[in-house]
Amino acid sequence: MKFKRTLRIAWEGLTLNKVRSFLTTLGVIIGVASVIVMLAVSSGAEAAIADQINALGANLLIVGPMRGMPGASKTMVIDDALAIEEQVVGITGISAEQAPPAQDIKANGVSLEAISVIGTTADFPDVRDYAVADGRYFNAVEDDRKAKVAVLGAGIAKDLFGEFSPIGQTVTVGSTKLTIIGVMEEKGIVSDLDYDGRIYLPINLVFQKYITGMTLSSDRVKTIYVKVESQDKIDSVITQINVLLAERHDVDPAAPDFSVQTQQDIIATQEATTAAFRDLLAWVAGISLLVGGIGIMNIMLVSVTERTREIGLRQALGAKPQDVLMQFLLEAIILSLVGGLVGVILGVGGSYLFNALGTMQTRIVPLSIPLAFGAAAIVGIFFGYYPAAQAAKLEPIVALRHE
Amino acid sequence: MTALIETRNLKKIYGTGEATVHALAGVDVKVKRGEFVAIMGPSGSGKSTLMNILGCLDSPTEGEYILDGRVVSQLSREELAEVRNQKLGFIFQAFNLLPRLSTLANVMLPMLYNPDEEVSDDEARNRAVASLEAVGLGSRLDHLPSEISGGQQQRVAIARALVNNPPVILADEPTGNLDSKSSVEIIDILHKLHDNGATIVMVTHEPEIARHAQRVICVRDGLIISDGHDGESECMRSY
Numbered sequence: 108m109k110f111k112r113t114l115r116i117a118w119e120g121l122t123l124n125k126v127r128s129f130l131t132t133l134g135v136i137i138g139v140a141s142v143i144v145m146l147a148v149s150s151g152a153e154a155a156i157a158d159q160i161n162a163l164g165a166n167l168l169i170v171g172p173m174r175g176m177p178g179a180s181k182t183m184v185i186d187d188a189l190a191i192e193e194q195v196v197g198i199t200g201i202s203a204e205q206a207p208p209a210q211d212i213k214a215n216g217v218s219l220e221a222i223s224v225i226g227t228t229a230d231f232p233d234v235r236d237y238a239v240a241d242g243r244y245f246n247a248v249e250d251d252r253k254a255k256v257a258v259l260g261a262g263i264a265k266d267l268f269g270e271f272s273p274i275g276q277t278v279t280v281g282s283t284k285l286t287i288i289g290v291m292e293e294k295g296i297v298s299d300l301d302y303d304g305r306i307y308l309p310i311n312l313v314f315q316k317y318i319t320g321m322t323l324s325s326d327r328v329k330t331i332y333v334k335v336e337s338q339d340k341i342d343s344v345i346t347q348i349n350v351l352l353a354e355r356h357d358v359d360p361a362a363p364d365f366s367v368q369t370q371q372d373i374i375a376t377q378e379a380t381t382a383a384f385r386d387l388l389a390w391v392a393g394i395s396l397l398v399g400g401i402g403i404m405n406i407m408l409v410s411v412t413e414r415t416r417e418i419g420l421r422q423a424l425g426a427k428p429q430d431v432l433m434q435f436l437l438e439a440i441i442l443s444l445v446g447g448l449v450g451v452i453l454g455v456g457g458s459y460l461f462n463a464l465g466t467m468q469t470r471i472v473p474l475s476i477p478l479a480f481g482a483a484a485i486v487g488i489f490f491g492y493y494p495a496a497q498a499a500k501l502e503p504i505v506a507l508r509h510e
Numbered sequence: 511m512t513a514l515i516e517t518r519n520l521k522k523i524y525g526t527g528e529a530t531v532h533a534l535a536g537v538d539v540k541v542k543r544g545e546f547v548a549i550m551g552p553s554g555s556g557k558s559t560l561m562n563i564l565g566c567l568d569s570p571t572e573g574e575y576i577l578d579g580r581v582v583s584q585l586s587r588e589e590l591a592e593v594r595n596q597k598l599g600f601i602f603q604a605f606n607l608l609p610r611l612s613t614l615a616n617v618m619l620p621m622l623y624n625p626d627e628e629v630s631d632d633e634a635r636n637r638a639v640a641s642l643e644a645v646g647l648g649s650r651l652d653h654l655p656s657e658i659s660g661g662q663q664q665r666v667a668i669a670r671a672l673v674n675n676p677p678v679i680l681a682d683e684p685t686g687n688l689d690s691k692s693s694v695e696i697i698d699i700l701h702k703l704h705d706n707g708a709t710i711v712m713v714t715h716e717p718e719i720a721r722h723a724q725r726v727i728c729v730r731d732g733l734i735i736s737d738g739h740d741g742e743s744e745c746m747r748s749y
Contacts, residue, residue: 112622420606423565424594424600425591425620425625426591426623503567504568
């Protein structure tokens with residue numbers, strides 16, 4: 108009963124200075140909206156990464172040098188890949204890959220600077236589930252012979268030849284002229300790699316022409332993808348590869364200089380990264396909510412000072428300390444709740460909008476809505492209490508005399 | 511008949527030791543129901559302190575204050591707020607209207623703080639309108655204070671003081687900020703209230719205003735130096 112009246116008094120107090128109330132609320136709006144959007148963005152990123160990794164193809168193992176181990180990147184060579192292909196039982200194919208420095212390319216009178224060049228073995232399209240759209244991929248014989256052929260990413264083909272088929276045309280990569288024998292299908296960007304913006308060459312050609320200044324081992328590979336026959340053979344294949352490579356590299360199998368990862372491992376790693384990213388974003392958003400709360404406290408303190416005479420008058424007319432306390436506390440709570448509500452609407456709307464516009468993949472975390480709104484309410488009570496208590500403490504005669 | 515206002519040896523002491531100031535040094539006042547009393551005195555005499563204590567805005571250091579049969583000199587802040595709301599109507603020199611509220615909303619303010627009975631919105635409005643009509647402002651309900659004259663603003667303040675039907679009206683220099691014509695209007699209204707049975711205690715330093723009261727109490731150095739029907743001339747002599 109009495110609460111309703113106090114609520115009305117508080118509401119009047121806020122509506123009398125609309126611009127200020129709005130600006131104060133803005134802090135909370137931004138805080139709440141960013142909590143929701145940030146969580147939606149990182150949750151969307153997690154989903155996207157999982158999708159992309161699954162899209163790489165099922166039953167794929169990724170063999171690479173052990174990360175963070177000095178010298179490990181030098182020991183993984185093309186012969187390791189061939190040994191796996193020949194000796195490991197239960198696989199359908201391997202694709203060894205190496206990426207030399209980016210090259211300038213030229214064809215059909217068009218020049219493109221700094222294009223990623225990837226050297227692969229012949230099974231690349233099959234192992235990586237990445238089909239050739241036009242023409243064909245090079246075969247193992249061409250790879251062995253260092254045939255001067257190239258397969259273009261869909262984007263590169265479009266940039267160089269437009270809508271015309273480039274098959275049979277010549278492309279100059281660096282200083283070597285190559286014959287274009289195929290164009291890959293469109294794949295887009297997966298895990299930050301633009302598959303369409305690359306050019307694919309036989310890995311032995313890459314060793315010969317594009318790996319320079321690495322005299323010791325110009326046959327190093329960056330990654331060996333191994334396609335396993337079926338899910339139940341994965342463990343066996345991992346064991347075989349571990350034994351084989353440990354022997355070839357002459358290292359202790361307990362401390363290898365290489366790693367064999369499943370897609371699940373990679374997903375787990377990526378999830379750990381995005382979880383850290385999400386926590387960071389949540390903290391940043393939470394801090395902006397806190398700053399919004401401090402904004403409320405600041406304005407409420409100013410408001411109490413400005414309205415000291417009003418407080419004195421209300422006290423003279425019979426307002427008790429708790430009436431004054433409630434009036435100002437409610438003002439702060441209304442500010443934060445209205446801010447919270449608008450923030451939720453903007454946050455949810457913004458998340459949908461990002462998704463719809465294709466800016467970012469977002470997935471709203473349902474829990475983030477009550478969480479952000481509740482935090483806004485707590486912020487209002489917490490930061491509104493001190494100014495309200497200051498107002499309630501004022502002595503009527505002092506407040507009435509205040510100029 | 512018992513007094514509506516009675517103080518016994520009222521003292522207000524500020525500071526300690528050498529710096530002690532006796533703003534009130536032992537004041538005994540009685541005001542009967544229906545009286546119109548003026549309190550006069552030079553600045554620093556203690557009349558404002560006395561008014562603050564009579565208005566339950568301040569508590570005495572020593573002594574007793576009995577208002578309408580209740581000892582109010584040592585009440586808590588909450589209880590004093592209730593006493594102010596129910597027993598006292600204030601008229602200030604500076605009007606103290608809330609500038610952003612309409613005259614009607616200003617007059618309704620005290621009813622927001624009524625402790626016991628819940629006044630319905632309609633009833634509160636009706637009472638505020640009646641109160642404004644009583645001071646001749648029935649046609650100015652929706653004006654902001656800035657849109658009406660000083661005399662009219664003070665009449666709104668009087669309407670606000672009357673709206674809870676308090677037994678005592680306290681007026682602190684009610685004509686201090688007004689021109690002589692408006693002052694006459696305000697005094698006329700106070701006379702009318704008095705004629706209708708209101709008890710009024712008014713602080714002023716203007717003899718011609720004090721002359722309208724039945725009785726003038728003259729305060730100096732925290733003590734009452736005269737109290738009577740021709741008090742204002744006596745008080746003026748002692749200035």
